[in-house]
Amino acid sequence: MSNLKENAKQFVDMILSSSNLVAMTGAGISTESGIPDYRSPGSGLWEKMDQSVVSLSGFIEKPSRYYDYSLELYPIRRAAKPNPGHDLLAELENREILKGIITQNVDGLHQDAGSGEVHELHGSLRQAVCMDCSVLQSMDEAMERVLSGQNPPLCQECGGVLKPNAVFFGEALPVRPWERSVELSRNADLFIAIGSSLLVSPANTLPDIAIRNGSKIIVLNNTPTPFDGEAELLVRDQIGEFSSVVMEILSAKNS
Ligand SMILES: [Zn+2]
Known part of the structure; x- marks a missing residue:
């Protein structure tokens, strides 16, 4: 055997x-x-993505940068x-x-x-969380808004910025x-x-x-x-x- x-x-x-x-x-x-495993060397993602993009301070400073990367990476994740x-x-x-x-x-x-x-x-990348009112929304819907030009996507309840509901560095x-x-x-x-x-x-x-x-x-x-x-x-x-x-x-x- x-x-x-x-x-x-x-x-x-x-x-x-x-x-x-x-x-x-x-x-x-x-x-x-x-x-890809973000931590394994050579997976390409870390080389490609500046770590500050997925840090809380980097996100707060410029959330659109995260979503610019996501336009490329999110469809790969969704197809998995x-x-x-x-x-x-x-x-x-x-x-x-x-x-x-x-x-x-x-x-x-x-x-x-x-x-x-x-x-x-x-946490999960399937959900978005509003940075102002903490309401959870579907990331698929948020990404549709990014695709149609709203970057960063905004909360439909209060207009706050939506962040992926995954733990970022510093959180x-x-x-x-x-x-x-x-x-x-x-x-x-x-x-x-x-x-x-x-x-x-x-x-x-x-x-x-x-x-x-x-x-x-x-x-x-x-x-x-x-x-x-x-x-x-x-x-x-x-x-x-x-x-x-x-x-x-x-x-x-x-x-
Ligand atoms: Zn909100």
């Missing part, structure tokens, strides 16, 4: 015997959907589709095996795959998703970290909370993480391919 298949079998055994399964996902789960990694997590929630997803991603692909219990630590994490993520991690008996380098604080404290409360941990990532030594199962395979094999094994068990 190949290593991938053996790992997938062990993965299935572990998730089926867990009673509080939690998944935390990072950029690595979405790269196979065509969304969930891959077998997202599909697997949606299926596990559907089967009431998975209690929730904690994600560092802002792409909305878990929701597209059908996941309901998604806690977005860094605090939203409180509610964080609190819920800590609670999920504390109660987990199996914590799967998928496609995250587990280097970004404070998100990387969550697997630590899980482990300290007695949880086992599985790490699926193509590069080393600080938690590899504590992982009961460590998988380096492509997330999409691995997830497809896991789905096959799960389906075979069900039939």
Whole structure:
């Protein structure tokens, strides 16, 4: 049996015997959907985009600069589709095996795959938030206004500037998703970290909370993480391919 298949079998055994399964996902789960990992060198985006564009102070100074970049990048994001990694997590929630997803991603692909219990630590690029009255609006609609020449797009309630509802540099994490993520991690008996380098604080404290409360941990990532030594199962395979094999094994068990 190949290593991938053996790992997938062990993965299935572990998730089926867990009673509080939690998944935390990072950029690595979405790269196979065509969304580049901003932090990986050579992805091109950081080279292309001045970091101040996605900092709060840079945005406040000149919001139109962010939307100028978005005219090019937003359509790429909107065209992205969930891959077998997202599909697997949606299926596990559907089967009431998975209690929730904690994600560092802002792409909305878990929701597209059908996941309901998604806690977005860094917010979402699918929504725009008014900087004056805090009302949330659809980013798709905001981008349509940018396309028709309103840059920056303005709040339809109060005329304030709309900002993507994702966490920019210099901004605090939203409180509610964080609190819920800590609670999920504390109660987990199996914590799967998928496609995250587990280097970004404070998100990387969550697997630590899980482990300290007695949880086992599985790490699926193509590069080393600080938690590899504590992982009961460590998988380096492509997330999409691995997830497809896991789905096959799960389906075979069900039939
Ligand atoms: Zn407003």
